[in-house]
Amino acid sequence: MQETWQGTLKQEITNYYVSSPQAWVDVNISTSGLLNLTIVSDHFADLSIPQRKEQVLSFLHQLKVPLSPGFLSLYAPQEAESLNLSRPQVVNGSLVYTWQDLALQAANPQNYPQPAQREPRVPRTVTFYSFKGGVGRTTALTHVAWILAMRGRKVVAVDLDLEAPGLSTAFNLNPQPEYGIVDYFYERSYLPEGVEPSISVAKIFGEVRMPNATGRLFVVPAGYLNLDYVSKVDDLRAITVVDSGESLWSVFTREIKEQLQPDIILVDSRTGINQWGALSLLQAADEVIIFLFPNEQNRQGIELLLQSIQALKNISINFVFTPVPDVTETGMSKVRKIWNNLHKNIKNARDINDETNEDETSDSDSDLDESQPELAEPLVVPYLSPIALADSYPVPALVDYYTRIANLIDEETDELKRKSILTGAEHRWEIIESLEFPEVNAADPKQELSLLFQRTTDFERFLDDMNCLIRGRKGTGKTALYWLLLKHKSVAQKLAHGRLDNTVCFSGHGRFHDSRPSRDEFKTIQKELQREEGSWEAFWRAYLLLRLFKEKYFKFPRGKKGAKFNELKAIFRDLPGDRWKYEYTQSLIHLSSDSSLRLIVKDAIDLIDEQAKSKSETLWFLYDDLDEDFPEVGEVRHQALTGLFQLIQACEARRTVAIRFKIFLREDIWTRLNFDNKSHFNGRDILLQWTRIDFLRLALRQAIQSNDFKNLVDRFSPVESIDQASEETIDRALELLWGSRRRRGQKAKYVSRWVYERLTDSSGTTFPRSLSLLLKGSKEQELTYRGQTSIQSPTDRLLRGKSLEIGLKKASEERCNAIKEEYPDLRRFFDHLKGVSALPTREELQTVWQESAQNVLSPFDEFADWLNEIGLAEWRDNEQRYKIADIYVYGFEMIRIGTV
Template identity: 30%
Template sequence: MNYSEIKDKIEQNMSAAHVKIEDLRIQQDQYMGWRIVVISSDFAGKAQSERQKIVLDGLESLTIQWLDLLTPQEQKWAGSLPLDAPLDLPLWPEALARRSHPETVMFASDLEDDLERPIIATFYSLRGGVGRSTALAYTARILANHGRTVLCVDMDLEAPGLAALFGKENEIQPEQGLIFSLLSLDQGEHPDLQNQIIRISETEELYCLPAGLPNANYARLLNFIDPEAWYREDRNPLRDLIKILSTELSFKPDVILLDARTGITPLNGPLLFDLADLAIIVFFPHPQTQIGTGALVQALLASRNRRTDPKLTPDPRFIVSPVPASQAPEVIERYHHRSLDWINNWLKSLSDQRLGLEPIMESEITHFIPYRETIATSDKILETPEYWRDFEPVAEWIEGLLPMASEQPLPVNLSQYKAKILQDLEFSASSAEYQSNLLETFVETDLVERAMQPNIPLVLGRKGTGKTAIFRRLLEDDQQHSIVILAPNPLKNNRLWVFTAESSKVIDQQLKKYQKSWREFWLIQMCLACYLSWEGEKPQPNEDLGDLLSTPLNTELDLSNWIESFLQKPKCGILMKDWLMRFDRAASDRTFLLIDGLDTGFGSGKPEQALRTKSIADLLSLINDLEHDLTHFKFKVMLREDIWRRLQFENKSHFFGRSVTLQWSESVDFFKVIVKTALQANTFKTLVQSIQGQQGQGRFLFHGDDSNLTEQQVRNIWNVLVGERMRGGKSAFTRNWVWKRIADGSNNHSPRALLQLFKQGQEWEMRENEKKFYGKTVIRPKALIASLEEVSKQTLDALINEEFPDLTNLVDQLRKIGRSPFKASEVENLKDELNLAMEVGLLSIYEGTNDEVERYKVPDLYLSGIGMTRKGQA
């Protein structure tokens, strides 16, 4: 019979005997049979045998390990009674025996709202010697240094020593410590835990509850610690302890760090499966630990901790320690990859229980701590912050669950303004040539400023890194003279001399017909651009060319005819160069000759690519020769860096030191793109200024001028827009999450992808805001998580369809593979495509070297766009 059947039968028996039930408890015994308690005033005057006959009628075959049939008066002396439940105990036998996860596995880090403090983090290791207590102590030090109130509890009762790590073991009194507190609670007493705690630092809020002094009395008392009984009975000293530590001390802990005993012991089961918000598992990736730690992780994922609203599963985190010091990078890499592969495999069963939540990224919940002799041989933790840095990511995991000063409720009622702000925000996800407010949102980094200098003729970069933004910045600057030689199609406007992909084929045919090179064409193109866009009196060409300018130029066909007429002239190249020099001399100021759109101006097929390569090589060779003769004209060529790498022409090295490759290496500059874009919405700017007014000057103060925002201002305004922490994700900070997720395989970042992410996030937030208002920020961080898949699709589509159609076969193969990382042998038939994919950031090496790749990895930016998952997430 099961729990429900037994309960129904007892209730029927009692009703038939007209005996009222005041309390009924049924609990399955750990090993065999049942524990049953019935409380009834009607038992008064009845012998035990008579009570049994009433209650157990029809249940004679049941194996009963514990039977109490009591009146309320008898209950008072009966002691703790079993709990009434078909128990799901947080003990090792039950936890390891669970075969399935809860229907939905939700972690503390998935929540948009703060958890009630304190956050409890349990540090555990299956085997010893991996630095578990050391990691806890340094983490506590860092958190306290960050202004958090931290209480460390030494739960390693069999081998106490946490106080010694803090240098405080000599302060422990004979009857001071956790073991005395637990046994006092077990006896129904209410101990003064304040007197059991040692203050670690006089300047920071760091405290320790030691286990006790390991003497003869301590060893005797250790025999009375019985967590199994605590979780089966009314009185639970362990939960009572946490309640007192959380609410009844003179200080309120932000964090309680529990140092759990190594191995499988009765006490550390509840510390992991019941009390932990974060379960920090410390291990070294030796095969001896793989199966046992994997079983522990499965038990964690099948558990529910003490939190009930909502129901949460202990959030797993992993410390791999100590990673041996080695001069060989491949040795360190082997330990890293083995650990991440294990963790990925342990978590792979979660996919069905995480629908609608961000997939777990094993690298973000794992931290590697190298072996450092100074730390390993020290008697206690070192006070110098230099030695803390290895443990800072662990502290960040915990801080990710704590309220932060930047996340305090806004001093304005956002509900009045949010819908209008969302409507007014305009994150243009299109390329720079289509953006209407590009100059207002233009971010001038040190690299961009250098790229705009007149002595830099060549600006390189991946698509979307800002080449066309620089083109437009120079073109639309009222203080700067510029002439467009070639522009992307959307910027062609009435510039009839800007040729298209169709014209480029005709031009090539004309060049072959008249035995001319693309060098002559570019001279013609430059002269026509100057002639047709010149303001004021136009310098005229040599008389040999003058007659050709009399025919009208109204169509693309007219342009083709003009070019052909020039090509037919003897000494065409010399005549055109002479005309260009006349324009140069006539220019009163420095004038940029702007060339952009070279990647799209020739078409995308292989013959068109070959044509493009030949044309650009001749252009750059020509520029090399012309620059020394020009006085006022300065060239500015925008070119994709992969095209540049493939070019071969004489004196290519002359561009060394005279070119700039656009990269966004500073995240604050990158995020300034979003901040400046958001500030274009007057409603958002008003919100920022109103916050500034209510919180005092300095926080956001920029006098209405967003051109020189400081790093702190960028972060503060970013936090109003989307928040500081990545609620609903595993990264502690939104900035870190965005920076990692939209990087390609070469760690390059594109402002276009950033704007696409916020555009999608804005639209998602507008829909969700109608269902459920979120008042902490304008866009909730979860909106970015929900938007990444669509951004991935858009970015992949642009990469394949606009830039590199040659990668189509590789992408099709990756879709079949379905997960990343993957073995190099799975794509070994696509060598050329692999080289290109590495070059453009579609792939990176996960394991191995450039000469001998073992495994490749697809970056998050392209992962869901391809339709792949991380390895193990089916």
């Protein structure tokens, strides 16, 4: 519970004056700011009334009470007993019906228990309120209701602007229902005991016909405008309690739920401070959306409202500025100023809970995590003349202006639905245990790759025969594509939708064949080619021919046509077994160095191309592990790769159109590779990038390997096809796994964005393996909370924010180890990053470089460019600092807190 100065004052007075069971204190502060005290104490037994007052006033002066004294009622216990005075009862803070109730509660929090978090209510009620009229509140409600119904929600819109109704007119509701909510309330207010009402809830709503909507929209109008209506409104009281002990609003919500089972109730509230506005805000609302014009009059009115409703700490409050006539930077600066001031006045229980609940926060909540909040700008609807001139709503062309408001409501509604689905503690742990998050390992023939492989947006371009270079950082999925085509051809064909049906794939080089040259053998090949004046281009051509011969795809022709290939046949025929041996290496060197044999190998390749064309086949040669099998020292890697690209150019020059190449190469290696006509490959390359939708699809694909989790998704937000579903649909399904936002409150970052950004380096490269590790680590951490009754489990997600952060640390550690293996010469630099700020200045990073990497790569500017190239750091002009990518910050144990 958060302590207040009023509570402290009451405690100080109690501590001083209450020394026996008969003594007690009542502290009440009037709405005008006067301190009214009733004190029953043994201290007053022998004192006169003036002496008592003098003593109390002196005590209050010592306490430096910032209020003027009002009524001071001071008694000895015997006096209080003779007057039948009794100590005050605990006030039920939930029975707030009027503005006066609220004002008294706001002024006297010491007399009210800390309001409990309101239990999730279905349907969720959202009140649209404005202090002044003419700000487009009703217009916004109609458009938001329309959007929600189009998204599949069942919405009930209620007109509680009883003194100026117009919701049914705005919707052009036809036919109108027989009665309105005024008739419904009035009958129940004056119905004799034991008599059933004749106006049922089914008679007071009509439906807005929406042919293309997957949801439904119902409207409860205020009623028909006639003299009877005027009389009823004047006689009605919003605080009326019926014989059952329920308020009018409670009766209505209970019966509308029984009749329609809506997802959301939208309330169009009366403006200003009046009884129906009080009902709309204090009794009805789970969430309040306050509409205001950006001027001083509206600001002051809303601040007064916030002073009152701040006591209701379980209501979510958002602001919409409308209609804003000036949306230029000048006009928006005024809006932002008012918006920021209003947010400072909100004391929302959700935010308070977040500050004290260890389960929902983490040690990085104070660092960079929330530096870019989702709701970083106020919600604004500009002045729109088509809206102002419209006879009915919504105006379809302008619906998008209200989408952000609908998103806020949708998010809260989804949270309620998730909570209802995830109810049941033991079942929750069983589901978490069932989660596996298997990494995609295309090299494993036992893995069900058709269920796990994510077809990214790059995959379509990859299928293009002309694209021969597949670039990417280590861990971005190059090797997965290599194995997919070689070991899982049927899966690849299904993913390609027929584009691979006439394609035959071979491993030009890579781990698909155990029999291949090793790194040491490539060093030998380099020396021998230099000594024998051979070329790497010729080597790769001979190696390609050898692969086809070993795969038994190609046989040399017989008779005269095949006579010139006799020496080649003899060389291949005499090679020993399947394992790579000395004879293989020497044969390739010989084929690459002998001028006559080099020409014959070319002819053999041409013949293979012709045979493939005659069968309408395309041959793909895949090259992987080129970074690992070719050492960088001694120019081996540079010359070998240059020769491979020269082979591609030579084949295309000879028009061998059936033979195509797919070279999987690490991005930084390609960047530093220089050879003649390198620009020939511009536009024929693919830089593998995981977009956010690709990433989220992979996360969902892994999660639904658990049937238990898939069943949850099917109940909450079914996904027919992961590859065809929108990002919004995928995101919604994943909210069952990790929730919507990192923390409570509209300024918190969305979890899906947080995960994607944390696993993306400075070059925009995201690592799918890191996702699996993060989720595995999160699951393991979450299970450690099982059985700990002192730690409350989240009710709207399976994995809490703290668990995700622990998982991120494990993913980061693996990524840091990977980059150390990629660049072993800079291991000392990586180790020196420990304890360094995640946002180092140029001087700080240069100092680390001087201590650990100056002898490896210099000058410093070139080194800094290289860090940016490999995605580890980027320069930020605004801060005049480098930003180390989060995927490395945790693993290198860098300092995150206090960097912004």
